[in-house]
Each structure stands twice: as structure tokens, then as C-alpha cells.
Amino acid sequence: MANDTKTYDAIVVGGGHNGLINGAYLAKAGLKTLIIERRGFVGGAAITEELVPGFHFTTFSYALSLLRPDIIHELELVKHGFMPILMPSSFAPMENGDYLLLGPDRDENIKEILRHSPHDADAMDRYEHDVERVCQLVKPLLDKAPPNLFGKSPEDLADLAELASHLGGAEPKVLHDTVRMLTGSAADFLDDYFESDILKGYLASSGIIGTKVGPMSQGSGLVLLYHSMGEHDGHFGAWAFHKGGNGGFTQVVARAAQAFGAEIMLEAPVDTVLTRDGKAVGVALADGTEIAADVVVSALDPRRTFTQLVEPRELPGDLVESIDRMRFQGTSAKVNFALDGLPRYPALGDRSDQYRGFVNIGPSMEYLERAFDDAKYGWYSQRPYLDCAIQSVVDPDMAPPGKHVMSCFVQYAPYHLKGSDWDTERERFADTVQATLESFFPGFGDLVLHREIVTPLDIERVVGLSEGNIFAGEFFAPQMYFFRPAPGWSQYRTPIEGYYQCGSGTHPGGCVMGGPAKLASQQILRDRSATG
Amino acid sequence: MIRTTPFYERLSELNATGLWGHWSGYLSALRYDMSAKHEYFAVRNSAGFFDTSPLYKYWIRGKDAERFLAGVMTRDIRLCRPGRAQYTLWCDDRGFVLEDGVVFRHSDTEFFMTTAEPNLGYFRDLVGRLDVQIDDVTADYGVLAVQGPRSREILHRLAPEVEKLRFFELTPAKIAGSSVTVSRTGYTGDLGFEIFTGADDALGVLDALIEAGAGHGLRPFGEDALLMCRIEAGLVLINVEFQSSRLAFTDHDRVTPKELGFGWMLRGIEADDRPFIGRRAIRRELADGTSRWSSVGLLVDWQDYDRLYRAAGLVPPKDETPLGYESMLYDDDGNRVGYATSLMYSPALQRHIAMARVQPRLAAPGSRVNVELTINHHYETVAADVARLPLFNPTRKTA
Numbered sequence: 001m002a003n004d005t006k007t008y009d010a011i012v013v014g015g016g017h018n019g020l021i022n023g024a025y026l027a028k029a030g031l032k033t034l035i036i037e038r039r040g041f042v043g044g045a046a047i048t049e050e051l052v053p054g055f056h057f058t059t060f061s062y063a064l065s066l067l068r069p070d071i072i073h074e075l076e077l078v079k080h081g082f083m084p085i086l087m088p089s090s091f092a093p094m095e096n097g098d099y100l101l102l103g104p105d106r107d108e109n110i111k112e113i114l115r116h117s118p119h120d121a122d123a124m125d126r127y128e129h130d131v132e133r134v135c136q137l138v139k140p141l142l143d144k145a146p147p148n149l150f151g152k153s154p155e156d157l158a159d160l161a162e163l164a165s166h167l168g169g170a171e172p173k174v175l176h177d178t179v180r181m182l183t184g185s186a187a188d189f190l191d192d193y194f195e196s197d198i199l200k201g202y203l204a205s206s207g208i209i210g211t212k213v214g215p216m217s218q219g220s221g222l223v224l225l226y227h228s229m230g231e232h233d234g235h236f237g238a239w240a241f242h243k244g245g246n247g248g249f250t251q252v253v254a255r256a257a258q259a260f261g262a263e264i265m266l267e268a269p270v271d272t273v274l275t276r277d278g279k280a281v282g283v284a285l286a287d288g289t290e291i292a293a294d295v296v297v298s299a300l301d302p303r304r305t306f307t308q309l310v311e312p313r314e315l316p317g318d319l320v321e322s323i324d325r326m327r328f329q330g331t332s333a334k335v336n337f338a339l340d341g342l343p344r345y346p347a348l349g350d351r352s353d354q355y356r357g358f359v360n361i362g363p364s365m366e367y368l369e370r371a372f373d374d375a376k377y378g379w380y381s382q383r384p385y386l387d388c389a390i391q392s393v394v395d396p397d398m399a400p401p402g403k404h405v406m407s408c409f410v411q412y413a414p415y416h417l418k419g420s421d422w423d424t425e426r427e428r429f430a431d432t433v434q435a436t437l438e439s440f441f442p443g444f445g446d447l448v449l450h451r452e453i454v455t456p457l458d459i460e461r462v463v464g465l466s467e468g469n470i471f472a473g474e475f476f477a478p479q480m481y482f483f484r485p486a487p488g489w490s491q492y493r494t495p496i497e498g499y500y501q502c503g504s505g506t507h508p509g510g511c512v513m514g515g516p517a518k519l520a521s522q523q524i525l526r527d528r529s530a531t532g
Numbered sequence: 533m534i535r536t537t538p539f540y541e542r543l544s545e546l547n548a549t550g551l552w553g554h555w556s557g558y559l560s561a562l563r564y565d566m567s568a569k570h571e572y573f574a575v576r577n578s579a580g581f582f583d584t585s586p587l588y589k590y591w592i593r594g595k596d597a598e599r600f601l602a603g604v605m606t607r608d609i610r611l612c613r614p615g616r617a618q619y620t621l622w623c624d625d626r627g628f629v630l631e632d633g634v635v636f637r638h639s640d641t642e643f644f645m646t647t648a649e650p651n652l653g654y655f656r657d658l659v660g661r662l663d664v665q666i667d668d669v670t671a672d673y674g675v676l677a678v679q680g681p682r683s684r685e686i687l688h689r690l691a692p693e694v695e696k697l698r699f700f701e702l703t704p705a706k707i708a709g710s711s712v713t714v715s716r717t718g719y720t721g722d723l724g725f726e727i728f729t730g731a732d733d734a735l736g737v738l739d740a741l742i743e744a745g746a747g748h749g750l751r752p753f754g755e756d757a758l759l760m761c762r763i764e765a766g767l768v769l770i771n772v773e774f775q776s777s778r779l780a781f782t783d784h785d786r787v788t789p790k791e792l793g794f795g796w797m798l799r800g801i802e803a804d805d806r807p808f809i810g811r812r813a814i815r816r817e818l819a820d821g822t823s824r825w826s827s828v829g830l831l832v833d834w835q836d837y838d839r840l841y842r843a844a845g846l847v848p849p850k851d852e853t854p855l856g857y858e859s860m861l862y863d864d865d866g867n868r869v870g871y872a873t874s875l876m877y878s879p880a881l882q883r884h885i886a887m888a889r890v891q892p893r894l895a896a897p898g899s900r901v902n903v904e905l906t907i908n909h910h911y912e913t914v915a916a917d918v919a920r921l922p923l924f925n926p927t928r929k930t931a
Binding site (some may be wrong): 235401 | 567570573576746748749834835842850879882883
């Protein structure tokens with residue numbers, strides 16, 4: 001067995017955005033840090049690939065919103081090229097050929113909503129205000145490790161008291177709205193404000209992304225809340241497209257990490273975390289190389305962190321059981337297109353300004369719920385929900401002049417197909433997606449120069465996310481906060497001393513948020529200073 | 533009657549907002565799109581074009597034109613070769629700034645000048661017996677600023693000359709069959725060019741530009757986006773960062789070139805034997821160290837900013853629209869130490885920034901000041917670090 005002579009203070013397993021951010025923080029604190037990535041480039045699920053010359057695809061993750069703003073400054077990302085470009089519109093085509101087009105001008109939006117429902121014209125301000133109040137209450141929780149609900153130390157009790165005081169300080173209505181969102185359905189919440197199908201369909205879409213729920217399922221409210229907490233330059237619910245895609249973003253983070261002194265090792269799959277006397281001492285790569293470190297951090301999902309990188313037999317039974325029953329059940333896929341030109345939406349003629357932001361194919365809650373019905377019974381949606389973005393409209397560097405790349409997020413696409421498998425279904429699945437687009441944008445198929453199909457199985461195989469779950473563990477109440485990824489293990493430690501977790505399977509969860517990575521680094525540094 | 537620029541016919545078709553400002557008597561788009569920020573991003577990420585025609589324009593020609601400008605302008609025009617442009621100031625005899633502008637040197641004896649305010653009378657009164665002709669040609673030319681990282685690639689398709697054009701150089705070129713001048717100048721702090729075209733040719737030039745920019749993310753931008761860019765770029769604006777000394781009531785409203793941040797323009801002034809207006813006063817100011825202010829950038833402490841608003845129960849606003857008033861600056865003991873002339877949230881820098889004037893002892897980068905804000909109708913202060921201008925300065929600007 002070959003031994004690498006170099007030793008490190010910390011090794012981060014996985015060079016996705018959380019691995020990079022965690023490594024950058026550790027390096028910034030002075031730890032000799034190595035980030036190890038299995039693939040030939042960093043980024044994990046936040047990558048941009050030039051699959052066809054001149055066409056840059058955001059294969060998996062495709063927009064930026066929930067990134068914690070403090071990370072931008074603390075890691076000096078602006079210096080390394082951080083550039084989130086505003087996506088100033090949202091376009092929601094309808095099955096009858098009409099559409100909802102919302103932009104940056106409030107008054108124009110009111111008129112647009114009024115066109116669909118006079119009743120809803122004044123509801124939008126109320127809805128947004130109420131959701132902002134909830135975000136205001138919940139957001140501080142994203143920026144702190146969850147209290148240890150099961151701990152009895154003075155610090156644990158103080159943390160719990162602080163949480164109780166924070167929530168106790170909320171207005172009753174805000175706290176009630178929060179609980180309704182955290183536990184209820186997006187449909188129930190939206191029904192309180194709106195009557196228009198298109199508006200509700202558009203808003204409810206944020207309640208299902210990445211999760212095996214329909215808008216009428218309990219639990220979709222939580223997903224809606226998460227996506228409402230995103231921001232662009234202080235505006236809640238606004239999204240940005242990073243220059244060069246989310247791969248452009250992770251390249252920025254990699255440069256920052258290296259500038260702080262972190263090393264990055266590519267094409268180096270980690271086989272196991274090495275332990276001695278219940279303590280992590282380094283990692284062994286698949287080729288047998290061993291690299292020593294005092295601290296090992298897994299940026300992989302909880303299933304890999306606890307059952308593959310280490311021996312589950314060495315872990316407490318309760319923990320293994322919790323991880324085994326953690327719900328992953330990926331339900332999202334992507335079909336990305338290289339296009340010869342912009343699609344034409346008949347009702348808008350030759351206009352193209354509707355493509356500066358997301359194109360939301362989810363014209364009603366019923367449409368979304370019916371799409372979910374297919375998934376409930378083990379099949380992909382025959383009329384899927386699509387969240388599309390023609391990113392080359394916002395960033396011309398993504399495609400040759402006049403040509404475009406279109407990222408198309410698809411739901412539902414359950415990881416487990418009944419009576420078939422994804423390798424068999426991938427082309428038929430993509431055809432279904434393309435046919436749906438064709439029904440809204442006649443002639444769409446003629447524009448397609450290339451198509452990239454990303455099934456949940458591809459997400460698992462390529463990125464390593466179990467069952468292709470984009471959040472590294474589904475967003476639902478029993479898997480959040482105190483319980484993410486498992487009761488008693490929400491503070492980034494593991495039962496193995498020196499072995500930590502920093503992936504999206506920990507609080508505050510998935511999306512390109514970076515929160516888990518930063519909070520984990522704080523825990524690691526606190527523990528190191530405590531042990532001297 | 534409000535006038536329109538030679539580009540208006542096309543720009544009015546492109547202006548989806550119907551919002552126009554009045555700039556020097558001309559209609560000038562505030563924004564073309566509902567989101568000025570979207571236009572701002574075009575300049576920072578791809579390319580945008582801005583109609584800067586309302587600037588006053590003068591030809592200053594004649595055997596003594598160089599001598600004339602050398603005697604009026606604070607910066608030495610003799611150092612500007614034909615084919616180059618020079619950003620400059622002119623001062624009164626007390627060494628206070630009157631105005632700023634750009635001189636484009638076309639030949640030994642021909643200078644084209646753009647200014648924000650009318651200056652013909654003032655300049656002509658200073659000609660004396662020199663062989664100089666000064667003509668106001670404001671309405672004869674359209675000027676189109678093409679700015680942003682893709683501007684060179686787009687313009688190159690129309691005028692290959694731009695490929696080699698260096699920062700503050702100019703070249704004759706032909707666009708859409710019309711003779712134009714293209715300079716590597718602008719007011720955004722980014723890679724960028726300005727096209728000077730005869731008024732009659734303006735629409736043809738604009739149409740050619742729009743066609744060349746198709747697929748490159750080229751879009752028009754209005755004054756709102758321009759003002760965001762110019763603050764990030766640390767470029768001063770008359771009647772915001774300073775006002776003409778000639779029109780000021782007190783010295784509080786006057787600044788010297790050094791105080792306005794143009795100490796670099798005065799380098800070598802000791803050895804400079806050129807008589808120009810304000811020379812004695814400026815040399816005395818430099819020798820005696822009597823400058824009252826230093827112009828600096830401010831980087832607002834984002835944590836302090838967020839904390840203040842959160843503590844007040846508010847969502848911290850991050851608005852890229854520049855504040856319409858001066859914000860006072862204090863030291864930690866509450867003494868007034870300066871004022872911010874332009875304050876905004878910078879999308880590129882991801883924090884609030886300002887152009888400001890501080891007491892010279894605080895001019896060193898890293899000095900700390902406190903910026904006054906109103907939160908919930910109370911005065912509060914937020915910490916900020918002094919930084920060198922420009923705050924946003926991509927290498928592509930001059931590369």
C-alpha cells in the first residue's frame with residue numbers, strides 16, 4: 001500500500017460546492033487542507049460543461065439564490081470572479097395559449113395579474129409580505145447550527161433557550177404562518193390568497209422542486225418556504241444566474257479556497273475514512289494511497305457519509321437505522337438543450353424578453369398534482385412540470401451568438417420506476433419532455449441541436465447523490481433542522497472523533513446554499529480549539 | 533421645446549418604459565427596460581450602448597489651439613499626442629474646479645472636446661490674440677457609448693481598427709459607410725468605446741451596431757444604469773461630486789483638483805513651466821498641504837449594515853439606485869469627518885459602496901468612518917472602510 005508522505009490538518013472528501021466552501025473556510029483558519037474530488041474537475045452537482053463546442057450546459061444545478069451572503073464576503077468571492085446576474089423575469093405559459101409574465105416592475109405585475117384575476121391583483125403584495133415575514137423569522141436559523149435537542153450541557157440548554165426566545169419573539173400571525181408553511185401544503189397556503197390557476201400554479205411550483213410531493217401534499221409548504229428564502233441582492237425570492245453557470249460559481253469558490261492555501265486533488269475517489277481507536281486519522285483512496293489528517297470532513301450525502309465511507313458496524317445502531325430510513329427518493333431529472341434559436345411563443349409573436357428568467361411550465365396546481373400522480377405510482381409524468389432557463393439570454397458566453405442553451409429541470413421522475421429502469425426509459429422520457437415543450441412552443445423540436453438527458457440514476461452515478469436526490473436527503477419536516485441528517489447528529493460531528501459532515505444532508509440543507517459547509521467549519525474549528 | 537438626439541427615432545422604439553429624462557435640453561432614456569439593473573448587467577457582463585449625444589461638443593482648432601488648451605486646462609495637453617484623448621479639468625484662478633471634460637486630439641491643431649455644461653462663451657473669452665477657432669457643434673454629432681466586456685468583439689465586426697485601440701486612444705473609422713471617430717473611452721469603468729458620428733449618419737450607425745451586437749447580449753442602457761456604473765468606476769459627476777466654482781456661493785461648495793481626487797493629474801506640476809489658470813493657487817495648495825478634503829471610496833461593513841436593519845426589525849435593503857442626497861460621515865467619537873457624495877448597493881461588489889470626501893488624515897485605505905443612515909426614522913451610523921477609487925476596476929478596462 002502506497003503512503004503519501006504529506007499529511008494534512010484536514011481532508012475534505014468531495015469537491016462540490018459544500019466541500020469547496022468548507023475547505024476554503026478551514027484553509028482560511030490556517031489548517032493545512034486538502035479537498036479530494038473523485039472526478040476530473042470540481043463542482044459536484046454545480047458544474048458547467050461544454051458538451052457541444054461553444055455550448056455550455058449547466059448539467060445539474062442551474063441557478064443561484066440561497067447562497068448565504070456572508071460566505072460571499074468571508075471567502076472574498078468577488079475578488080475571484082463572483083458575478084450573480086439578475087434574472088429579471090418569470091414566464092409561465094398556459095395551456096390555452098395565454099401566459100403570465102412577471103418582471104421587475106411591481107405595477108406592471110399587478111396589471112398582468114389583474115388580466116387573469118382582478119381578485120388576485122392586490123393579493124400578491126399581501127402574500128409576498130406575509131412570506132417575507134416568515135422568511136425574516138426563519139432565515140437566522142439557516143445561519144446557525146441547530147441546537148442539540150438531546151444535549152444536556154449548559155451550552156445546549158442555552159442554545160435551546162435562544163431558539164425559544166427567537167421564536168417566542170415572533171408575532172403570533174407570523175409564527176402561525178411559519179408553522180402552516182413548515183407542516184402544510186403549498187396549495188392550502190396559496191388558496192388563502194389567490195384564485196387564479198396560473199398564478200397558483202406558478203407559485204406552487206416552488207413547493208415541489210426536488211421533492212416527492214405534489215402541491216396538495218402536506219410538506220410542500222416547507223419546500224415553498226425554502227425556495228422563497230432565496231435572495232438576490234436582498235430581494236427575497238429573486239434568482240440569479242452566475243456568470244458561466246453554477247460551474248462558473250464553483251470555479252470561483254475553488255480559486256478562493258486555493259488562494260487561502262487549500263489544495264485540491266482531482267480524479268481521486270476516496271474509498272474509506274481511516275480510523276484508529278474510534279478516531280479519524282485520514283483517508284484511503286481507491287488506488288490504495290493513504291493520506292493522513294487529523295480531521296476528515298465528508299461533503300457527501302448522509303448515506304455515503306455514514307454507511308459507505310466508514311463501517312456502519314462501528315456506528316451506534318440508532319444512527320445507522322435513522323440513516324437507513326432517511327428518505328432520498330430522488331424525483332427530479334433534467335433535459336438540457338442546445339438550440340438553434342429562441343423558441344417562439346405564439347401569443348408573444350417575435351418577442352423574446354420573456355426568456356430572461358425562468359420559464360415555468362406548471363400552469364395550474366391541478367397540472368402539477370396530476371404530474372405528481374404519475375410519480376406516486378412509480379412512473380414519470382406524462383405531462384411533466386418543467387422549470388426552464390435559457391441562460392444564454394442572460395449570459396451570452398454560454399452559447400455561440402444567435403444560438404442558445406436551455407436548462408430544463410423536470411419533475412416528476414421517480415428514481416424507482418415500476419416495471420422498467422432509467423437506462424431503458426431515458427430517450428422515451430426525454431421525448432415526453434420535448435413533446436411537452438413542443439405543445440407550448442410549436443416548432444421547438446426543429447430548434448434542437450443537441451439534447452442532454454440527466455435521469456435520477458445519472459445524478460446518482462455521476463454526482464454520487466443517493467437515489468439522485470438533489471438535496472442530498474429529501475426536504476421534509478422529520479429530516480430537517482434538529483433531525484438533519486439524524487437525531488442527535490445535526491451539529492456536523494459524527495460518532496467518530498475527528499470525522500465531520502458538511503454536505504447538503506446536514507442543516508440547513510440542499511440548494512447551492514453553502515450553509516452546511518460554513519457551519520461545519522465553525523464546528524470543526526471550535527472543537528479543535530477546545531482540544532487545544 | 534425639448535429636443536431629441538439623432539438616435540431618438542430608434543431609441544424611442546426600444547424604450548419599453550416610456551421613461552425619459554431631460555438632459556441638457558434633450559430627451560434621454562432613464563431606462564429602456566423595467567429593470568435598470570438588467571441594463572447594468574449588460575454593461576458588466578456583455579455589452580450595452582448609451583446615447584451620450586446631449587454632451588456639449590466643441591471643435592477647438594487653429595495654430596495656437598494647443599497653446600490655448602495648455603493655458604486653460606489644468607492637465608497638460610501638450611502630453612496628449614494626436615490620436616489620443618485626455619480627461620481633464622479646468623479651474624479658476626483660486627485653484628478651484630470649474631468643470632471637467634474630455635479633449636480628443638485629432639491632429640496637431642484640431643481638438644474635439646466634450647463637456648457637461650456649455651462653455652463656449654467662457655472659452656472664447658480666453659482666446660485673446662491666439663489663432664484659435666472654437667465652434668459649438670453639439671447638434672452636429674451623435675455620440676454612442678458602447679460599453680462592456682463584449683464591446684470590442686462587437687465593434688470589431690464594424691470597425692476592425694478598434695482591435696488595437698488602447699485606453700484613451702481614438703481612430704477614424706467607417707461604420708455603415710459613414711465616417712466616424714471611435715475612441716476607447718466611456719463613463720462606466722469597463723472596457724468600452726465611444727462612436728462620434730455626424731448627426732445625419734447616426735441612425736445608420738446605430739442600426740449597424742445593433743445588428744453587429746445581435747446574439748452578443750448587446751442592449752441599450754439608460755441613465756439609471758449609467759449612474760450605477762459610474763459610481764462603481766469612481767467617476768465624478770458635476771453637481772453631485774462637485775459644482776462649478778464659478779456658480780458656488782461659498783467655498784464649502786468648491787473643491788480643488790487635489791480635493792476632488794485628481795492629485796495624479798498634478799504630478800510634475802512643480803517642474804511644469806506652463807502658465808495655466810489656477811496654477812499658482814494649486815502649487816501653493818500642494819506646497820502648504822492646505823487641501824481640506826480627500827476624495828475616497830467607501831466600502832460599507834456589510835455585517836454592521838445587516839445587523840442594524842435586522843435589529844430594527846427590517847429586511848436590509850440592497851438597492852442599486854444611488855441615494856439622492858449626501859450622507860454625513862463621523863468618527864467613532866461622533867465628530868463629523870466628511871460626507872458621502874454618492875452611495876449605492878453595488879451588485880458587482882455585493883455591498884454598499886460610496887464615493888466620499890473625508891478629512892485628509894483619514895484618506896489612507898483601511899481608515900474607518902461611520903456613515904449616517906436613517907432607519908425607522910432615526911439616525912443610525914454604519915461602519916465603513918476607506919478604500920482607493922475606483923472600487924470596481926476590471927483589468928479589461930485598460931487591457
